[in-house]
Amino acid sequence: MKYISQNIAISKQEKSIYKEKFVPAGQTTQLIVGATPETDLKIMKLSESLYNSLDLKRVYYSAYVSVNNDENLPALEAPPLLRENRLYQADWLLRFYGFKIDDLLDESHPNFHTLLDPKCDWALRHLENFPVEINKADYNTLLKVPGIGVISAKRIITARREFNLNFENLKKLGIVLKRARYFITCNGKYFDPIKSFNHNFISENLLFLERLSTHQSSYVQTSLFDTLPKAQELSYNFDKLLPTKEDKQKCLTGML
Amino acid sequence: MFNGNVINKTYVYDGTFEGLLSMVFDCYIKKVIPLRIVSKNELEINFLDTIEEIKTDNIKAKRIFDGIAKNISYDTLYNSYYAFLSDGNEKELNILKYILNGFVIGPKINTMLSIDFVFAVCSMRKRLLGESHRFKRFTPFF
Numbered sequence: 016m017k018y019i020s021q022n023i024a025i026s027k028q029e030k031s032i033y034k035e036k037f038v039p040a041g042q043t044t045q046l047i048v049g050a051t052p053e054t055d056l057k058i059m060k061l062s063e064s065l066y067n068s069l070d071l072k073r074v075y076y077s078a079y080v081s082v083n084n085d086e087n088l089p090a091l092e093a094p095p096l097l098r099e100n101r102l103y104q105a106d107w108l109l110r111f112y113g114f115k116i117d118d119l120l121d122e123s124h125p126n127f128h129t130l131l132d133p134k135c136d137w138a139l140r141h142l143e144n145f146p147v148e149i150n151k152a153d154y155n156t157l158l159k160v161p162g163i164g165v166i167s168a169k170r171i172i173t174a175r176r177e178f179n180l181n182f183e184n185l186k187k188l189g190i191v192l193k194r195a196r197y198f199i200t201c202n203g204k205y206f207d208p209i210k211s212f213n214h215n216f217i218s219e220n221l222l223f224l225e226r227l228s229t230h231q232s233s234y235v236q237t238s239l240f241d242t243l244p245k246a247q248e249l250s251y252n253f254d255k256l257l258p259t260k261e262d263k264q265k266c267l268t269g270m271l
Numbered sequence: 272m273f274n275g276n277v278i279n280k281t282y283v284y285d286g287t288f289e290g291l292l293s294m295v296f297d298c299y300i301k302k303v304i305p306l307r308i309v310s311k312n313e314l315e316i317n318f319l320d321t322i323e324e325i326k327t328d329n330i331k332a333k334r335i336f337d338g339i340a341k342n343i344s345y346d347t348l349y350n351s352y353y354a355f356l357s358d359g360n361e362k363e364l365n366i367l368k369y370i371l372n373g374f375v376i377g378p379k380i381n382t383m384l385s386i387d388f389v390f391a392v393c394s395m396r397k398r399l400l401g402e403s404h405r406f407k408r409f410t411p412f413f
Contacts, residue, residue: 187395232304232410 018044018070027143041072049095050088050103050138059105059116066109076102101127108133111165113156130222135161138198140219145198146205146212150179151198182206194221275302275369281320281399284363285308288355294325295370301337304371308363323332334356339370353385353396365391 020043026037044065046058062074062191080095089209106129107115112134118141119133128136138145138161147160149171157168174180174188183199186193196206197217205212275298282305283406284290300306316338317320334404339348351366359365372388373380384390 170384173382177379177383178385180385187387187390188384 016044016069022070024072026208042069042077043071045075045077047079048076048099049091055098055102055105055127055220056116056120056122058102059109062106063116074106076106088205097129098127101129101133104218113155114159131218132161134159135194135221139214139221140212142212142217146178146200147198148203149185149199150175150200160195160198162191162193162198167191197221274366275304275371278303278305279321281307281309281322283309283311283314283322283324286312287327288352289329289332290325290327291355291366292335294327295367296328296331296335297325298367299374304316304368305364308361308367310334310363313384336342339373342377343370344381345375345401346381347378350381350392350396353399354392357395357399359391359395359398361391362395364388365395 019038023035023041026033030036046062048058076099077090078096078099079089080094081088081091082101084090105114105116106121109116110121114137116133119137127133131139131262138159144156144159147156149157153169154172157163157171158165163171167188170188171180171185171190174184178184179202180188181204182196183190184200192206197209197220199206199210209216217271280293284294288326291308294308308317314322336348339351347370352369354362354366354369367381369392370387372386376383378387381393384393
């Protein structure tokens with residue numbers, strides 16, 4: 016890997032002399048996640064150092080899928096797909112958002128949050144940097160707001176040159192306020208329903224949203240006969256509808 | 272901003288970019304903005320609308336075309352042309368407002384994304400270019 020990265024650097028310098036680049040697509044690597052007991056912190060440290068020292072284009076992460084059963088191989092019930100997703104999210108934060116892995120994770124919590132994405136998690140732990148004023152903050156500060164990405168940040172910066180932005184304008188610009196609304200102010204005002212800016216309030220709301228979305232995602236394959244009650248249920252209901260002996264007695268005694 | 276009266280009329284043009292530009296010219300001279308704009312082949316006649324047909328005049332269109340390039344910017348020209356090619360909702364009215372306000376405001380109009388018609392035109396352009404790019408990448412498979 017070192018050989019390739021050195022040669023890429025050399026060929027960049029010699030670009031004026033030779034037409035063909037050495038390894039024009041850059042180099043990448045892949046890490047298998049979940050087979051060994053490493054923490055997310057260790058994995059991300061590795062990829063950060065790869066990006067910094069070897070100038071890699073990308074590091075891919077893939078969840079370990081157990082194909083064979085053997086006592087030497089780790090036994091996993093399901094591949095850790097959520098962990099893979101969180102690692103990719105953190106990877107993007109490293110490359111495009113100017114984060115360092117020491118900001119996102121440390122020894123006290125070495126793994127990513129399962130319910131919140133890494134940027135949200137970071138923002139909740141560093142509430143002293145928030146709220147961010149949309150009309151004044153610079154590009155790098157805007158990027159650190161959860162829910163605002165590269166495209167949104169650039170759009171905000173071009174749009175606010177002429178006018179002060181408010182929340183309605185932000186919605187029109189196509190900026191998703193689902194998470195961002197807890198961390199921003201427009202002209203010194205919070206988003207309407209937000210009454211207090213503190214850790215508990217924000218985290219409760221964010222986690223509630225996450226849970227709501229997980230509840231709704233329990234889809235069922237529909238079938239033609241779904242609307243008809245099943246045979247067992249029918250007979251059960253039928254029994255209930257018919258008056259029992261006790262009911263008859265109650266009728267006689269006037270209780271029903 | 273361009274201060275024109277909104278008039279209760281439906282303008283009909285022949286469905287070409289020149290036709291749209293000559294309508295921009297007419298609106299600029301008369302200082303009016305129509306309520307609706309439809310192309311000839313999409314026209315559905317009803318009792319409520321008063322219809323006015325705009326004749327395509329290549330000289331007027333050329334003047335507006337050159338005027339945009341000179342007084343606003345090439346970007347505005349590209350934006351409005353690509354938006355015209357797209358299939359956006361009320362694309363003609365948005366383009367009309369965009370160009371008319373562009374003559375008043377100048378090249379700054381492209382950064383005023385918080386105005387809805389500017390954003391509509393820009394997003395129409397973006398969608399069109401994305402779609403054409405995807406088609407171009409798709410065709411090599413055949």
